[in-house]
Amino acid sequence: MKFILLVMAAFAACTPVSAAEGTFPAFVDKYLDRFGHFHPSIAAGNGLHAHDGELEDFSAPSITKEVEWLHGARRNLDAFADQDLTADERVDRKILQGIVDGWLLDLDTVRTWSRNPMIYVAAISDGLHDLISMESAPAPVRMDRVRSKLRAIPGLIAAEKANVKAPPRVFVERAIAMLDGVEELLSHDLPLAFPNSTLTEADAARAQIAGFRKYLQATVLPSANGSYVVGTANVEARYRAEELIDLPASQLLAIGQRELASAQKEFTLTAAKVDSARPALDVWRAVQDNHPARGQVVPAARAVVGELFAFIEQHQLMRLPADHEIVVAPAPAYDLGLASMHSSPPLEPNPVRSYYYITDADATWPLDKQNEWLRTFNYATLADISAHEVAPGHFVHSLYMRKTPGKVRRIWVGLNPFPQPSSGQDGWAHYAEQMVSEQGFHANEPRYRLAMLAESLNRLCRLIAGINLHSGKWTVDEATAFFQREAHLPAVAANREAVRGTYDPTYGGYALGKLAAYKLRRDYQKAKGASFNLREFHERVMTDGIAPWWAHRQLLLPGDTGAVLE
Numbered sequence: 001m002k003f004i005l006l007v008m009a010a011f012a013a014c015t016p017v018s019a020a021e022g023t024f025p026a027f028v029d030k031y032l033d034r035f036g037h038f039h040p041s042i043a044a045g046n047g048l049h050a051h052d053g054e055l056e057d058f059s060a061p062s063i064t065k066e067v068e069w070l071h072g073a074r075r076n077l078d079a080f081a082d083q084d085l086t087a088d089e090r091v092d093r094k095i096l097q098g099i100v101d102g103w104l105l106d107l108d109t110v111r112t113w114s115r116n117p118m119i120y121v122a123a124i125s126d127g128l129h130d131l132i133s134m135e136s137a138p139a140p141v142r143m144d145r146v147r148s149k150l151r152a153i154p155g156l157i158a159a160e161k162a163n164v165k166a167p168p169r170v171f172v173e174r175a176i177a178m179l180d181g182v183e184e185l186l187s188h189d190l191p192l193a194f195p196n197s198t199l200t201e202a203d204a205a206r207a208q209i210a211g212f213r214k215y216l217q218a219t220v221l222p223s224a225n226g227s228y229v230v231g232t233a234n235v236e237a238r239y240r241a242e243e244l245i246d247l248p249a250s251q252l253l254a255i256g257q258r259e260l261a262s263a264q265k266e267f268t269l270t271a272a273k274v275d276s277a278r279p280a281l282d283v284w285r286a287v288q289d290n291h292p293a294r295g296q297v298v299p300a301a302r303a304v305v306g307e308l309f310a311f312i313e314q315h316q317l318m319r320l321p322a323d324h325e326i327v328v329a330p331a332p333a334y335d336l337g338l339a340s341m342h343s344s345p346p347l348e349p350n351p352v353r354s355y356y357y358i359t360d361a362d363a364t365w366p367l368d369k370q371n372e373w374l375r376t377f378n379y380a381t382l383a384d385i386s387a388h389e390v391a392p393g394h395f396v397h398s399l400y401m402r403k404t405p406g407k408v409r410r411i412w413v414g415l416n417p418f419p420q421p422s423s424g425q426d427g428w429a430h431y432a433e434q435m436v437s438e439q440g441f442h443a444n445e446p447r448y449r450l451a452m453l454a455e456s457l458n459r460l461c462r463l464i465a466g467i468n469l470h471s472g473k474w475t476v477d478e479a480t481a482f483f484q485r486e487a488h489l490p491a492v493a494a495n496r497e498a499v500r501g502t503y504d505p506t507y508g509g510y511a512l513g514k515l516a517a518y519k520l521r522r523d524y525q526k527a528k529g530a531s532f533n534l535r536e537f538h539e540r541v542m543t544d545g546i547a548p549w550w551a552h553r554q555l556l557l558p559g560d561t562g563a564v565l566e
Contacts, residue, residue, distance in 0.1 A: 038066045056127075073100055091547070095551055105238060113164075116175075117171060128150075128190070133342070136350070143194050168225075172221050176217060185332065229470050235466065256467075289378070292377060305390050317535060356395070394425070401542065520553055520557075
């Protein structure tokens, strides 16, 4: 899922706002704007466009300024007195403190900017993609902003060459693959977005991107032998900062292993409901073999999205706003995921089109590789993925977030290489998968339940793999074998999951978020008694926005001291 983390603020030259200088909302506005100066591509993806014509400055002096500003912002957040804040603001301050800590961890301790070329490529692709696909301003205005970004590409590439030393091979390989997509964006998508327009800067940018790719392939890749491992303490620190989950890695592993064993047991029992005469894995392979042909994955996704919307309304799981229209389309080449939801940002002043992207098999692949990829999009799994990405997952969540108080919890989260809290966003979407299954979606077809359980196995394996990869205990090959063995993934998909873990160490937030959501639901139902209503619970959670589950507990159960996880 390619949503983008945002926690932004003023110009690099500005001094941080003091708590004594204004209200908490004023502090947030200045914070958001300054972060937008440092990360304009992330800002645009969240509906804030003051810096749309700028490209990220990842030079060492700029990063030093950002770190200094973040330390000042943290001090100023701490200076707000509880009695001067509303209940929502107290929760938002806690979230913002954690996100600042997460960015400081990334910039000053892990120093991703010095080891991962992917962040430089992502700045280009994300920034251009938003200007191309989101009609946040008239076309001539966006085109001028594209020109400005394109002119800044040489500086970004120069910063990467100066900063990145001894990167892990897997990061360089991913960056090269992403650059292939950027070239397609420049040569194909840009002319489509701005027809009959002259963008001479695009020709120069294509040459610069081609040169950068050649540099990575010929100069960097042969000697790319750095370690992707960030260490157990840093993984724990990220969960503590971004997810407000303060548990040792050993306990997180124990939770993951316990839940994995439980899900595997249910997987076996459900497979028997499909065909009791065959082993569970043979049953699952038959389910995977029932998939759309290459070229038909996107139409199949459109059909199941319609099914899900109808099911939600029929079962009154939540009220769907009138403007719940999305575009289901093939994924751009620079989007590396299986499927991703690009919703209109909740902070966008005027909502723009929302896109649900699906990555079909590549026609240039050998037929056996194409088939292995398509098995991941078997009809039952495609329904589960669509529940996660669209309804009642990310897309429906985004519609409710337009009413979320303040701005902190209306900020989208994105895949690494940027720090990202995911338990509140992806945890909700993962909860949505299981919830529609338990409420009866395709209840007479246990294949759909089996697919949901397979996805659950995958997310639990992410939790375990992320910790083991970054403790140095596992290699990518060992993690790949783990996903194949325990989540029953095909080799290509298993390797992609393992590789993601190298640059997204806390992608266990999916599983942890779902577990926390169910625990909160149980606790909230106990507190409400006979007045508990599932639709009301869902709408309250979604309206409270993207937040770690500690925050959701405070908002639904004021004064709560219960554990987020058990």
